[in-house]
Amino acid sequence: MAVPSVAAQPRPSIFSRLSESRNALGFGFMLPAAALLLVFLTYPLGLGVWLGFTDARIGRPGIFIGTENYQYLWNDKVFWLSVFNTLLYTISASILKFVLGLWLALILNENLPFKSFFRAIVLLPWVVPTVLSAIAFWWIYDSQFSILSWALQQMGLIDHRINFLGDPTNARASVIAANVWRGIPFVAITLLAGLQTIPQSLYEAATLDGATRWQLFRYVTLPLLTPIIAITMTFSVLFTFTDFQLIYVLTRGGPVNATHLMATLSFQRGISGGQLGEGAAIAVAMIPFLLAAILFSYFGLQRRKWQQGGRD
Amino acid sequence: MASVAIGDVYKSFGTVEVLHGVSVNINDGEFVTLVGPSGCGKSTLLRMIAGLEKISRGQIAIGKRVVNNVAPKERDVAMVFQNYALYPHMTVAENMAFSLMLKGVSKAESDAGVQRAAEILGLLPLLMRYPRQLSGGQRQRVAMGRAIVRDPQVFLFDEPLSNLDAKLRVQMRAEIKELHQRLKTTTVYVTHDQIEAMTMADKIVVMHDGIVEQIGPPLELYDRPNNLFVASFIGSPAMNLIKGEIATDGSPSFRGPGGISVPLAAAPAVANGHPVVLGIRPEHLRLSPDQGIPVTVVVVEPTGSEIQLIGRTAGGDEIVANFRERHSFTPGETIRLAAEPGLIHLFDGKTGTRFETRTGW
Numbered sequence: 001m002a003v004p005s006v007a008a009q010p011r012p013s014i015f016s017r018l019s020e021s022r023n024a025l026g027f028g029f030m031l032p033a034a035a036l037l038l039v040f041l042t043y044p045l046g047l048g049v050w051l052g053f054t055d056a057r058i059g060r061p062g063i064f065i066g067t068e069n070y071q072y073l074w075n076d077k078v079f080w081l082s083v084f085n086t087l088l089y090t091i092s093a094s095i096l097k098f099v100l101g102l103w104l105a106l107i108l109n110e111n112l113p114f115k116s117f118f119r120a121i122v123l124l125p126w127v128v129p130t131v132l133s134a135i136a137f138w139w140i141y142d143s144q145f146s147i148l149s150w151a152l153q154q155m156g157l158i159d160h161r162i163n164f165l166g167d168p169t170n171a172r173a174s175v176i177a178a179n180v181w182r183g184i185p186f187v188a189i190t191l192l193a194g195l196q197t198i199p200q201s202l203y204e205a206a207t208l209d210g211a212t213r214w215q216l217f218r219y220v221t222l223p224l225l226t227p228i229i230a231i232t233m234t235f236s237v238l239f240t241f242t243d244f245q246l247i248y249v250l251t252r253g254g255p256v257n258a259t260h261l262m263a264t265l266s267f268q269r270g271i272s273g274g275q276l277g278e279g280a281a282i283a284v285a286m287i288p289f290l291l292a293a294i295l296f297s298y299f300g301l302q303r304r305k306w307q308q309g310g311r312d
Numbered sequence: 313m314a315s316v317a318i319g320d321v322y323k324s325f326g327t328v329e330v331l332h333g334v335s336v337n338i339n340d341g342e343f344v345t346l347v348g349p350s351g352c353g354k355s356t357l358l359r360m361i362a363g364l365e366k367i368s369r370g371q372i373a374i375g376k377r378v379v380n381n382v383a384p385k386e387r388d389v390a391m392v393f394q395n396y397a398l399y400p401h402m403t404v405a406e407n408m409a410f411s412l413m414l415k416g417v418s419k420a421e422s423d424a425g426v427q428r429a430a431e432i433l434g435l436l437p438l439l440m441r442y443p444r445q446l447s448g449g450q451r452q453r454v455a456m457g458r459a460i461v462r463d464p465q466v467f468l469f470d471e472p473l474s475n476l477d478a479k480l481r482v483q484m485r486a487e488i489k490e491l492h493q494r495l496k497t498t499t500v501y502v503t504h505d506q507i508e509a510m511t512m513a514d515k516i517v518v519m520h521d522g523i524v525e526q527i528g529p530p531l532e533l534y535d536r537p538n539n540l541f542v543a544s545f546i547g548s549p550a551m552n553l554i555k556g557e558i559a560t561d562g563s564p565s566f567r568g569p570g571g572i573s574v575p576l577a578a579a580p581a582v583a584n585g586h587p588v589v590l591g592i593r594p595e596h597l598r599l600s601p602d603q604g605i606p607v608t609v610v611v612v613e614p615t616g617s618e619i620q621l622i623g624r625t626a627g628g629d630e631i632v633a634n635f636r637e638r639h640s641f642t643p644g645e646t647i648r649l650a651a652e653p654g655l656i657h658l659f660d661g662k663t664g665t666r667f668e669t670r671t672g673w
Contacts, residue, residue, distance in 0.1 A: 201397035204364050209411035210385040223401040
């Protein structure tokens with residue numbers, strides 16, 4: 001059988017071949033995002049890691065000094081205090097945010113009157129810029145004009161003003177409370193979204209199976225919410241661990257470094273104190289903690305056997 | 313096992329009343345289907361038996377006990393949901409054992425119960441799998457297993473087969489029927505598929521717009537539909553219905569549009585010219601050489617086992633006829649179709665209720 005002859009086509013130009021190629025097109029679309037990430041994330045991260053190995057100061061490039069910054073930090077009591085503070089701050093605030101956020105989400109998931117109004121209200125602390133809410137808290141915690149002290153005094157519960165930010169223990173509790181107030185909406189709204197993906201028929205089936213309200217929560221709600229909880233709390237932990245604004249406005253790390261977090265200490269040493277290299281080293285020291293949190297959430301909580309489909 | 317008595321039950325959602333006084337008696341061990349078009353209130357009624365919806369008025373009794381104010385879990389009923397409602401985070405075995413675990417049954421006893429149910433349903437090799445790893449039919453079976461394990465007074469099925477493909481649906485239909493014959497548990501089965509209702513039920517409850525249109529065994533509904541709704545709803549292809557009037561001058565007959573005249577076995581006790589609707593099932597029509605309704609052939613659909621003919625009368629009514637014989641028709645030709653007077657249904661054109669015209673049934 002004769003093969004019909006085809007006129008030899010000219011080879012298409014490089015440009016037209018590129019415009020036909022799916023990969024080239026995909027690469028083209030990816031470029032802007034990649035450029036942004038490289039310039040504003042990868043480069044600063046790389047620079048920070050590099051600075052951590054130098055003795056750079058503001059106005060002086062600095063030279064490579066190996067792990068000297070880290071050796072110094074290893075013996076620095078204030079650094080270790082900030083690590084302890086950060087862990088305390090992150091762990092207690094996250095636990096409170098989780099418990100209160102879940103509780104709020106469960107309430108909002110019920111059929112309340114003015115449901116959408118309440119859902120909007122709950123988001124407010126999240127919407128207000130951190131610095132603004134921090135300044136509001138600064139007033140609430142003020143040693144002279146605190147509305148909290150005033151209200152408690154009026155109710156006759158205390159006889160002298162509370163020194164919210166002046167006493168180490170009080171200061172720690174106060175900044176944690178402010179952080180919790182700010183973080184609850186994120187947890188509550190995300191968990192609410194998760195709650196709404198649980199089919200009503202599962203609750204009905206469990207009710208007919210004889211489950212009480214508590215058992216419904218324990219055996220249906222909680223297990224089905226775990227994947228969302230894992231993601232939400234990972235983000236919440238990351239936000240809390242790297243928190244800076246709230247502390248900087250409320251206490252600047254005081255009193256006597258009692259509320260210094262790694263982020264605020266890094267800023268104080270690096271920018272205010274001009275020791276860029278040392279500040280960078282403190283910032284870099286946060287990375288292992290953050291990685292650990294992500295890995296824990298990824299391997300420990302998110303990947304449930306029942307979520308994986310298909311295979312035996 | 314228990315009987316279920318539904319006495320004049322009403323249900324309103326806000327100001328909308330969806331059930332307007334429904335009464336059904338379900339005997340111990342009976343398989344009853346609630347059938348009707350979507351929105352007729354059949355699922356609501358089922359959910360009221362389960363206790364998932366409050367009863368607005370009237371009462372429901374399971375066994376001797378009025379359950380209006382009894383919590384769902386105290387009613388001892390098990391339900392199979394349309395989407396199966398399997399707990400995705402539990403294995404098949406855990407799904408089936410869940411109710412026993414909540415009841416505080418010992419591990420050994422619960423394992424034995426799960427084993428027994430899994431054996432009945434052929435689920436033994438799947439016990440350690442998660443719902444995601446199962447096919448639709450297998451999930452359906454697990455949902456039934458979860459119901460069986462509890463050994464309840466009443467099984468409730470809410471359109472359990474509607475998510476399955478046609479072939480599987482036929483297979484599961486037989487399995488559910490067989491299961492009922494084996495366990496003899498009182499069963500209430502909701503479906504919108506009248507074939508499902510006909511093939512499975514001891515007794516069918518036809519519902520429409522929140523009321524019961526007719527209750528009876530499948531063949532009774534088929535042979536003697538109480539009204540136009542049941543006549544058109546039960547049977548596939550549906551009964552041919554032609555509007556016309558009664559003629560009692562001379563021998564009783566039906567006069568329809570386009571000069572159709574169909575002789576009747578007996579005239580109902582109404583005046584000459586009373587509006588009526590004539591009903592003839594497609595399989596009761598046969599070819600007639602000289603008399604009968606003249607019909608123009610529109611479409612011929614041979615299925616192998618039978619030939620389905622769609623035609624049109626001179627009055628414009630569509631007529632469907634099924635023939636077991638292999639007649640050959642050409643579209644456009646005119647044929648005459650007739651039915652035994654004893655197989656003709658007649659309904660009041662005003663109220664839609666049935667006129668008893670048959671003899672010898």
